[in-house]
Amino acid sequence: MTRTDAGPEKAPVADLVVRSTRVHTGRQEIRAQIAIKDGRILAVHDLGEQVVANRELDLGDQLVIPGLVDTHCHFRDPGFTYKEDIASATRAAASGGVTTVFDMPNTEPPITTPDRLREHLDHLDRNSVVDYGHNASAVNPSLIGELAAAGAAAFKLWMSYDVERTYPHSPATAVTDRAVLYQAFEQVAATGLPLYVHPTDHELYNLMSSRAKASWGVAPASYARSFRLGDSVAFNAAVATLLEFQRSVGTRLHVLHLSSVEGIRMVREAKVAGRSVTGEANPFAMFVTNDWERIEKRGPFVLGQWVPPADNLAMWEAIVDGTVDVIGSDHAPHTEEEKLPGWQDMFAAPSGSPMIADYLRLMLTAVYDGRLTLDRAIELCCVNPARLVGLAGRKGTIEVGADADLVVVDVDHIAPIDGSTSLYKCGWSPADGLVTRGKVQRTFLRGVEIYREGQVLVDDGFGQPVIG
Ligand SMILES: [Zn+2]
Secondary structure, three states: OOOOOOOOOOOOOEEEEEEEEEEEEOOEEEEEEEEOOOOOOEEEEEEOOOOOOOEEEOOOEEEEEOOEEEEEEEEEOOOOOOOOOOOHHHHHHHOEEEEEEEEEEOOOOOOOOOHHHHHHHHHHHHOOOEEEEEEOOOOOOHHHHHHHHHHOOEEEEEEEOOOOOOOOOOOHEEEEOOHHHHHHHHHHHOOEEEEEEOOOOOOHHHHHHHHHHHHHOOHHHHHHHOOOOOHHHHHHHHHHHHHHHHHOOOOOOOOOOOOOOHHHHHHHHHHOOOOOEEEEEEEHHHHHHHOOHHHHHHHHHOOOOOOOHHHHHHHHHHHHHHHOOOOOOOOOOOHHHHHHHHHHHOOOOOOEOOOOOHHHHHHHHHHOOOOOOOOHHHHHHHHHHHHHHHOOOOOOOOOOOOOOOOOEEEEEEEOOHHHHOOOOOOOOOOOOEEEEEEEEEEEEEEEEEEEOOOOEOOOOOOOEEEOO
16 A cells, blocks of 8 residues: 555655564564654554555564664674674674674774774774674773764773683783773773673683693583683672772673673672663573583584583573673674684683574574563563663664664574574584574664565665764
């Protein structure tokens, strides 16, 4: 139906109306017609109402959810584009229903100065398929104000760096000196932006990894255990430091990689006390490295950190009860050639794995398995990450005035994940073989269909900046 008569209310004619009996707005599931004009949501009508639009898309009872917002991804670009690049990663993002991305600064060169940030944002603009921002490095406290003015979405710090390998945790993006870390907290607080921190106490982790090597050698199982020695003390001591600095300074602290009983307890307590603290959990820890058998079977291709049963239980409680605010993909690809030597010496092989195309499938499967509600999954993947970066009401939600970022999900799709058919440059996934229910069929960004059934429909560079 095409109508030019806008009717008695003289409502503007929508470019497109999307109809479904199952629209999850970010707050609730409703029957709705989403009217879109100039890339934004003009109105959300009930199914019975008459809506004037130039184009119509009737999706029947297919599930429609807001586009995902991923505040934690590593695109390896610039510097390591043989693993992944901005274009390949964001095409994979579109295939996974992710319409807004914020990449991390551990590239080569690392994004530590205002000039590099400006250059990187241009690079994202030319290459990103989806909307984007960047989490700049806070290693130089004196540059933090200028980085914020140059368009940083947030700041990122690692508290440790790799000793036997040079990547992915390079000394260039890590702060091990607490006085410098404290000054970073002060400078970031002055910008009002959040500070994302990878919490691992450098010296304690080095002690634990040397103990693991002495007990079990350098194979993947030893590496997996190294993080958990002393009941995750390297992780928990770092969380304690971060929370104390947050209390002292008032910075908006976002604690990454929550996955230990005690770390979660401390973050929960700080949140209950009303402190400006948020938490992140990652799909690899929720779905992959919480299974020892899988660690033994796939070794370097899943590590990262092992999540033992008690920690796994605490992490899922935190995901359900709100202690965890955000799911960040931690998309962190490496090539098969780089991973394979990890079977001999995992301490020398890179950690991290791709995820950006897979995590919505894993989250939906958890919903169908009864581990969390669809409401909660969408809060974690869409609503809350948008709020974290100041984009509430614009991204990660289906409401009037928001960008028309929509994901159409085939909820009946049941199949194993297969990285060899993914859009990842590396061609494998840590979730390979996991059977999931629910898959992205179509993705819309600002009202434009950017992905449909295996095909990206727009050119590299279609994405726009969301900050500034
Ligand atoms: Zn990461």
